[in-house]
Amino acid sequence: MNKVITFTVNPALDKSTSVKGLKPHSKLRCAEPIVEPGGGGVNISKVIKELGSDSLCTYLAGGPTGLQLKNLLSSANILQQIVGIEGWTRENIAITDNATGLQYRFGMPGPKVTEQEWRQSLVHLEGILMEGDYLVASGSLPPGVPDDFYRNLAYLAKAKGVRFILDTHGEPLRLGVEAGVFMLKPNLAELSTLCGVERLDFPELEVNARKFMEDAQCEIMVVSLGPQGALLVTAEQSERIIAPTVKIKSTIGAGDSMMAGMVQYLSLGKSYREMARYGVACGTAATMTPGTQLCRKEDVETLYRWINAHPGNKKAIRTDS
Numbered sequence: 532m533n534k535v536i537t538f539t540v541n542p543a544l545d546k547s548t549s550v551k552g553l554k555p556h557s558k559l560r561c562a563e564p565i566v567e568p569g570g571g572g573v574n575i576s577k578v579i580k581e582l583g584s585d586s587l588c589t590y591l592a593g594g595p596t597g598l599q600l601k602n603l604l605s606s607a608n609i610l611q612q613i614v615g616i617e618g619w620t621r622e623n624i625a626i627t628d629n630a631t632g633l634q635y636r637f638g639m640p641g642p643k644v645t646e647q648e649w650r651q652s653l654v655h656l657e658g659i660l661m662e663g664d665y666l667v668a669s670g671s672l673p674p675g676v677p678d679d680f681y682r683n684l685a686y687l688a689k690a691k692g693v694r695f696i697l698d699t700h701g702e703p704l705r706l707g708v709e710a711g712v713f714m715l716k717p718n719l720a721e722l723s724t725l726c727g728v729e730r731l732d733f734p735e736l737e738v739n740a741r742k743f744m745e746d747a748q749c750e751i752m753v754v755s756l757g758p759q760g761a762l763l764v765t766a767e768q769s770e771r772i773i774a775p776t777v778k779i780k781s782t783i784g785a786g787d788s789m790m791a792g793m794v795q796y797l798s799l800g801k802s803y804r805e806m807a808r809y810g811v812a813c814g815t816a817a818t819m820t821p822g823t824q825l826c827r828k829e830d831v832e833t834l835y836r837w838i839n840a841h842p843g844n845k846k847a848i849r850t851d852s
Contacts, residue, residue, distance in 0.1 A: 571669025594619030618642025
């Protein structure tokens with residue numbers, strides 16, 4: 532098994548609760564909140580642990596909230612390394628309205644990170660990365676970190692012979708792929724932005740994804756289609772993966788769960804097809820849990836068997852010899 536290192540520039544304490552009806556200008560009595568460690572790479576490390584493997588969870592953190600984040604990860608037996616910052620780690624909150632079943636998610640920008648602090652994180656990673664590792668950089672950038680941060684990280688990974696996987700959005704994503712990445716997991720909107728078009732319809736996905744991969748030096752792309760599954764694209768094959776229909780309780784962490792399943796399967800030496808299918812199973816399983824909870828292994832295994840058995844998943848769209 533190859534080593535997996537997750538990196539989160541802007542982690543969070545994720546709080547979730549519920550209330551019987553949201554209305555303005557009133558004091559609302561909420562249920563007891565659940566507090567969990569969160570942020571892209573942190574979530575990925577949590578799911579990898581749930582799936583039975585280990586990763587090294589690296590992140591920037593500071594203040595009492597940063598200490599609470601560290602303690603929560605320690606309680607979950609997740610190996611971690613912290614780059615300390617002066618600012619306090621952010622807190623996000625998700626509130627479910629029990630009267631309507633609707634969920635409201637509030638994401639905070641995060642603390643301001645100084646140039647010395649974010650440069651130190653790159654120095655830290657350079658010191659621990661080894662050839663053949665998987666480095667998964669996931670999540671938003673906090674104030675103070677430049678948009679080209681992930682591009683710098685991609686160059687560092689390439690110089691170390693590390694397989695760099697990027698999962699972010701907006702300008703940091705566009706700039707990050709300029710240096711070349713091993714794998715991307717964009718959704719439709721993100722892929723449209725990367726391809727420079729307003730929107731993409733499904734018949735256009737494969738052609739546009741493949742052209743972008745050639746220009747951006749990307750080896751694997753898995754386009755997330757939400758409840759409709761995903762599209763796997765490599766130089767040799769393209770395959771649509773149909774996801775099972777489940778009762779959705781929360782979409783928080785679905786993308787991170789999908790990425791975690793894919794990275795875990797890559798590290799175990801599984802094929803790209805197995806990787807993408809397992810990722811869809813993980814992402815779908817995450818929607819079956821309430822609040823900020825991520826996927827459960829037993830749900831993942833059940834859904835993975837369904838995906839493999841579904842007639843629509845039996846044939847690849849295209850396989851080049």
